[in-house]
Amino acid sequence: MKKRLKSIVGIMMCMLLLLTVTACGNKEKEKEGSNGIPIVRVGVSWHEKQSTNVTVWSDYMKQFGEEKGPEYGVEFEWIEVVGDGTPVQETSNIQDLINQQVDVMVIWCNNAETIGESIKKAQDAGIKVVTLDHQDSGKLADAHVGQETLEQSVIAAEALADILEEDGVKDAKAIELFGSTGDPNSVNRSGGWAQVEEERGMWETVTTVPTEWKTENFKSGLSNALAANPDAEVLFLASDFAFSAVQAALEEAGRWEKRGEAGHMYICTQDINPEAYPAFVDGYIDAGVPFDNIAHAEKVVEVVADLYLGNTVEKENWIVTPAVTSDNIETEPSVWARDYLKAE
Known part of the structure; x- marks a missing residue:
């Protein structure tokens, strides 16, 4: 009886092994496309x-x-x-x-x-x-x-510092729209901005506004910051995906002006998304670095x-991309937003 039971168990184990091998074979076969x-x-x-x-x-x-x-x-x-x-x-x-x-x-x-x-x-x-x-x-x-988002913001901030120097702007007050504390990219970008601020001495960040990457926070945060600091001349954006909200806040505060016009807010941005590209071309944004998706x-x-x-x-x-200003916004290959908008 024991011998017969052992035989039955042995047969069952063999069948189980066979089924396992077959299943694995079928799985491998399913991983092959039509061309093999x-x-x-x-x-x-x-x-x-x-x-x-x-x-x-x-x-x-x-x-x-x-x-x-x-x-x-x-x-x-x-x-x-x-x-x-x-x-x-x-x-x-x-x-x-x-x-x-x-x-x-x-x-x-x-x-x-x-x-x-x-x-x-x-x-x-x-x-x-x-x-x-x-x-x-x-x-x-x-x-x-x-x-490398620390380097990204350093490059963008350096480009803005050059523009401020060219326009004779000194000791400017700056507003920073921060991303999220849980996002290393936000921390890196803020760190790069602070680094150039210290090294070049062209501006002082008087307020940093957390947005948690929420569009509504970009608008409300900037509106409140402008109300508290009406003489601010510089704005740093952790990202410009919500630029429509930024534009709305600037318009309401009477600060939506092009470079060279009275009341212009010098803007340094990150990413150059399609939402911000037209404003960059038209002279409302001064410096940035593309995020080449x-x-x-x-x-x-x-x-x-x-x-x-x-x-x-x-x-x-x-991925490394260069600084963009009015000089190369319409030619720099890494500004994918340009071709994306043309294709729409």
Whole structure:
């Protein structure tokens, strides 16, 4: 009887092993495209997708994936999840991608401090992780693609200091519209602005307004700051995605004037999104540095492919763009907003 039971158990184990091998074989087969090359399933977690720059990232990652797939010998399948701007929803979305067993994950995180736990869970499940734009504070991700935002703001602030010097503006009062304390990019940009302020001595930041990246805070914050500091001449923007709100506040305060006109507010900005490009061309914005979303998207595709194929990948992959002023706003290649608006 015992011998018969052992035989039955042995047969069952063999059948289970056979089913497992077959399932694995089918999984591998499902990863092959119609042309026989492997499919890399890329899970992309956006903590929100309301701004234009996120749409550009998404669109161009897919475009470059299609264009460069044959070069890398893979086919890209993109699985996107979008949060509501909260860490809780982001955590849930990333767990969903883990459950779907994606091969590589790209994360645009909400908070650099809290994203680490989700990154660890993905890596424990055998998933390579790439952070985009917002690097996790512990630098746990397998690779990061972003802009060195301290350098970005230093370059932009230096360009503004040159303009102020050229126009004979000294000892100006400045208003800073800050991003979010949980975003390293905000902290870096503010730090770069302060660095040039100290080194060049062209302005003094009299108030720093936190916005938490909310459009309504850009308007209300700037309106209140202008009311308290009507003689301020300089404005630093952590980002210009909400520039319509900035313009509205300046108009209401009677400060929406071009360079060279009385009451002009000298503006130094970051990113040069489509929302700000027309005002830059028309002379309302004086200096800035583009955030080249298209170059970021291309680099993400390259890094994802290399991680999937087991190639050596740099831990940090930085995109560098130059200062933009009225001299080159209409010619600088990294100002993607120009071509984006023309295509609309």
